[in-house]
Amino acid sequence: MPNADHNWQGDLLRDLKSTGPAGAxxxxxxxxxxxxxxxxxxAPGPAAHEAAQAHASASPAxxxxxxxxxxxxxxDSLPVVDKAMAAVARRPVRGEAVxxxxxxxxxxxxxxxxxxxxxxxxxxxxxxxxxxTTGRQIAVTSIRGGAGKTTVTALLGTTYAHYRQDPVLLVxxxxxxxxLPLRLGAEALRWTTADLADIAVPxxxxxxxxxxxxxxxxxxxxxxxxxxxxGAMVDTVTYERVMVALRRYFGVTVVDCETLPAEVxxxxxxxxxxxxxxxxATLDGVTSTYSVLQWLRALPAHVIEGTVVALSVTTPRPGxxxxxxxxxxxxxxxxxxxxxxxxHLAAGGPLRxxxxxxxxxxxxxxxxxxxxxxxxKRR
Numbered sequence: 183m184p185n186a187d188h189n190w191q192g193d194l195l196r197d198l199k200s201t202g203p204a205g206a207x208x209x210x211x212x213x214x215x216x217x218x219x220x221x222x223x224x225a226p227g228p229a230a231h232e233a234a235q236a237h238a239s240a241s242p243a244x245x246x247x248x249x250x251x252x253x254x255x256x257x258d259s260l261p262v263v264d265k266a267m268a269a270v271a272r273r274p275v276r277g278e279a280v281x282x283x284x285x286x287x288x289x290x291x292x293x294x295x296x297x298x299x300x301x302x303x304x305x306x307x308x309x310x311x312x313x314x315t316t317g318r319q320i321a322v323t324s325i326r327g328g329a330g331k332t333t334v335t336a337l338l339g340t341t342y343a344h345y346r347q348d349p350v351l352l353v354x355x356x357x358x359x360x361x362l363p364l365r366l367g368a369e370a371l372r373w374t375t376a377d378l379a380d381i382a383v384p385x386x387x388x389x390x391x392x393x394x395x396x397x398x399x400x401x402x403x404x405x406x407x408x409x410x411x412x413g414a415m416v417d418t419v420t421y422e423r424v425m426v427a428l429r430r431y432f433g434v435t436v437v438d439c440e441t442l443p444a445e446v447x448x449x450x451x452x453x454x455x456x457x458x459x460x461x462x463a464t465l466d467g468v469t470s471t472y473s474v475l476q477w478l479r480a481l482p483a484h485v486i487e488g489t490v491v492a493l494s495v496t497t498p499r500p501g502x503x504x505x506x507x508x509x510x511x512x513x514x515x516x517x518x519x520x521x522x523x524x525x526h527l528a529a530g531g532p533l534r535x536x537x538x539x540x541x542x543x544x545x546x547x548x549x550x551x552x553x554x555x556x557x558x559k560r561r
Contacts, residue, residue, distance in 0.1 A: 259372045260409045262363045275525050276537050309551040310345040317429045318557040321454035323439040323447045324461065325470040330494035331460040335438040336365040336533045341550040343402035348433030354407035355416050355450060356440045363406045367532035368396045371406050378405060379420045382427035391431055418449045425453065442474060455557035456488045463495045468507045475514035486515040488556045492549055495523040519549040
């Protein structure tokens with residue numbers, strides 16, 4: 183990464199190197215073209231939270247950031263899923279059965295497609311690892327709940343965090359009961375988007391900021407929308423304050439927005455350098471998403487040009503012609519990527535990339551690369 187043009191990223195990485203125990207939060211070495219098995223996410227480091235609490239409870243005169251409003255009281259740390267509810271979950275399943283994986287491997291060897299696949303993945307990795315001069319914001323939304331919006335957000339965020347060496351942020355800008363923390367394997371939550379809107383100021387360092395975030399594997403961080411309490415909402419003013427305060431610290435920020443036509447989703451789509459519309463591969467899902475694309479076409483041209491549809495196949499036997507549906511959506515001017523059916527994704531629990539079927543992992547990487555490339559075109 184060219185140091186002359188990206189000193190801000192070097193400063194951020196040096197900040198991360200100084201956090202926690204050796205190796206925690208440090209940039210990863212260059213990665214292979216296909217994500218390897220990921221370890222199970224670990225709980226946020228107590229040292230970071232203790233530092234955040236100490237800062238938040240200090241008197242205005244003792245705080246390191248002059249002129250900062252008095253922050254809200256330190257909230258209690260709450261589990262993402264309580265023990266009684268966690269007990270109902272079954273063991274995570276792999277995306278494909280053993281027989282299917284074996285047959286796929288044989289076909290790749292016999293057809294000689296392995297070399298072509300490796301070459302394509304190398305090109306995808308090169309796109310994902312491109313340097314940025316300013317942080318890229320990517321907004322993910324949908325026309326209704328259950329469209330796979332949070333799953334797409336988690337796939338994008340984990341893919342960027344795996345390939346990139348600069349910090350990656352995932353923001354939950356959804357109403358109170360959003361499931362992004364669960365999908366990312368977070369164990370406990372404390373500070374939320376609304377809390378950080380009242381705390382973050384330009385004088386803060388990356389170390390200060392990450393003390394209020396949930397640490398994830400691969401140099402990724404999560405800012406949850408709530409602690410799971412009904413009634414906690416993220417309004418447009420809160421969203422704008424948080425994004426303005428945080429955008430300079432992270433190379434890529436992926437935002438899990440509320441569904442359209444909510445106001446926060448509209449603001450997020452407008453401010454982002456690239457947009458993803460999550461759509462289920464059903465007749466009503468494709469129809470409603472096509473209507474959204476028609477609406478986007480009436481906006482300035484860069485909006486539809488920077489939009490990608492993630493068409494998620496959620497059942498083994500979809501009730502529509504997937505290729506025909508993708509072609510129809512693409513006719514509205516957006517790029518379309520199909521996320522194939524995957525048993526692990528369909529289960530709805532914490533995302534573990536080592537359990538994803540190979541087609542799902544490759545499709546997620548290609549989607550992430552296209553979205554990132556589109557974000558680079560808008561400065």
